[in-house]
Amino acid sequence: MKEIIFVGRSNVGKSTLISALTGKKLRTGRRPGVTRKPLQIPYQDLQITDMPGFGFMSGISDESMDAIKNNIVHYIEDNAGNIAFAVMVVNASSFAEIVDRWNSRNEIPVEVELFEFLHEMNIDVIVAANKIDKIRDVDETLNGIVQRLGMMPPWKQWLDTIAPISAKKGKINDLKMIMQKKLETMRKK
Numbered sequence: 001m002k003e004i005i006f007v008g009r010s011n012v013g014k015s016t017l018i019s020a021l022t023g024k025k026l027r028t029g030r031r032p033g034v035t036r037k038p039l040q041i042p043y044q045d046l047q048i049t050d051m052p053g054f055g056f057m058s059g060i061s062d063e064s065m066d067a068i069k070n071n072i073v074h075y076i077e078d079n080a081g082n083i084a085f086a087v088m089v090v091n092a093s094s095f096a097e098i099v100d101r102w103n104s105r106n107e108i109p110v111e112v113e114l115f116e117f118l119h120e121m122n123i124d125v126i127v128a129a130n131k132i133d134k135i136r137d138v139d140e141t142l143n144g145i146v147q148r149l150g151m152m153p154p155w156k157q158w159l160d161t162i163a164p165i166s167a168k169k170g171k172i173n174d175l176k177m178i179m180q181k182k183l184e185t186m187r188k189k
């Protein structure tokens with residue numbers, strides 16, 4: 001069975017989004033367990049794989065954070081042939097600040113690294129710009145996100161790649177449309 005992998009930093013709303021898409025209740029707002037394995041949830045004739053959240057979490061060591069990232073990379077390498085595409089969930093209200101902070105330390109932000117890695121593996125990535133209910137200027141924020149991921153603004157040039165959503169409010173239609181279009185293209189092949 002083909003799978004759609006969901007990746008993202010901890011607390012961006014990945015579980016809330018997967019619940020909204022699948023109707024299956026997942027525990028949200030929970031502190032991510034360090035050893036948590038990818039979780040599979042049925043979705044249409046595929047499965048959604050909820051990958052462990054990465055990035056800084058209080059009380060979790062640098063070594064554990066590296067281990068989580070390595071697990072994600074290995075999972076993607078081992079299952080690349082089976083992955084239909086990836087959904088990268090970001091918190092639209094903090095993405096720019098986090099990326100800029102890492103860049104100013106001359107470090108590559110994990111989400112940027114993962115975005116590039118997925119492309120190297122020939123896996124399409126849809127960016128779900130979540131928590132859009134917290135944003136005042138949606139266009140400016142989304143322009144900032146695409147630009148930091150190496151895409152040329154304006155973001156409306158990338159309507160097959162990025163969708164502003166609010167998982168909490170159930171406003172996920174733009175994302176559903178992109179996913180559906182990709183699935184239809186795949187099924188025709």
Ligand SMILES: Nc1nc2c(ncn2[C@@H]2O[C@H](COP(=O)(O)OP(=O)(O)O)[C@@H](O)[C@H]2O)c(=O)[nH]1
Pocket residue numbers: 008009010011012013014015016017027028029030053130131132133134165166167168169
């Ligand atoms: N304002 C807002 N909060 C959200 C949204 N989606 C999720 N959250 C909240 O963000 C927190 C983390 O959500 P969760 O789904 O557990 O994130 P995960 O760690 O990425 O799986 C919870 O308190 C959610 O209620 C959203 O669209 N808007």
Ligand SMILES: [Mg+2]
Pocket residue numbers: 014015016027028029053
């Ligand atoms: Mg979660």
